[in-house]
Amino acid sequence: MSKGDKIKILAAAAALSVSGASCSRAENDNNDMEKQSLIEKLKGLVGKGAKTVMPEMAMCYEVPAQPNEEFTCPQCGGLFYVWDNSFEDISAIIERLKAKGHDVKVERICKKCAGLIPKESNDNDITFKFSYKAPDAKEYHIAYSTNIVDFYALEAALNGDDQFVIWGDSIPLSEKADALKNMLGR
Numbered sequence: 001m002s003k004g005d006k007i008k009i010l011a012a013a014a015a016l017s018v019s020g021a022s023c024s025r026a027e028n029d030n031n032d033m034e035k036q037s038l039i040e041k042l043k044g045l046v047g048k049g050a051k052t053v054m055p056e057m058a059m060c061y062e063v064p065a066q067p068n069e070e071f072t073c074p075q076c077g078g079l080f081y082v083w084d085n086s087f088e089d090i091s092a093i094i095e096r097l098k099a100k101g102h103d104v105k106v107e108r109i110c111k112k113c114a115g116l117i118p119k120e121s122n123d124n125d126i127t128f129k130f131s132y133k134a135p136d137a138k139e140y141h142i143a144y145s146t147n148i149v150d151f152y153a154l155e156a157a158l159n160g161d162d163q164f165v166i167w168g169d170s171i172p173l174s175e176k177a178d179a180l181k182n183m184l185g186r
């Protein structure tokens with residue numbers, strides 16, 4: 001199984017652990033236990049090389065009970081429902097980098113205001129706008145990503161590490177060259 005598949009399965013497990021999603025509303029008492037055992041099973045599958053976990057999982061668990069929070073785009077005032085806590089996790093990474101003296105910032109904005117999708121499109125979503133000013137740079141480099149793996153790679157790169165650990169998996173930075181080019185502009 002590829003690292004991408006592994007990350008998908010572990011991301012599904014992580015999402016389950018926070019979403020409060022439920023397969024059977026009639027079995028609320030057992031719900032937490034079932035969810036926990038499902039998370040364990042998912043994690044177990046990663047070790048066994050399973051590949052087709054996502055579709056079956058999605059049938060039962062794609063809809064969380066309620067959104068985490070509502071978010072209003074600061075530029076256009078558009079309202080969005082936030083279903084996961086990835087921005088919190090990414091903000092924690094940014095805070096660690098700031099504490100080490102790096103000039104970094106992350107903020108939420110909608111994709112239309114970010115110019116990532118046309119204004120006339122019917123679709124819209126939140127993206128994370130990342131700003132970085134290298135010590136010798138005059139201007140901020142701007143990147144857009146909602147993928148926490150990109151931010152872990154970024155943290156490792158700015159710390160001078162050549163790998164990072166996410167969900168118990170060690171990933172060499174050399175595998176994330178494209179993500180780093182996006183995030184750091186180099």
Ligand SMILES: [Zn+2]
Pocket residue numbers: 073074075076077078109110111112113114
């Ligand atoms: Zn907007």
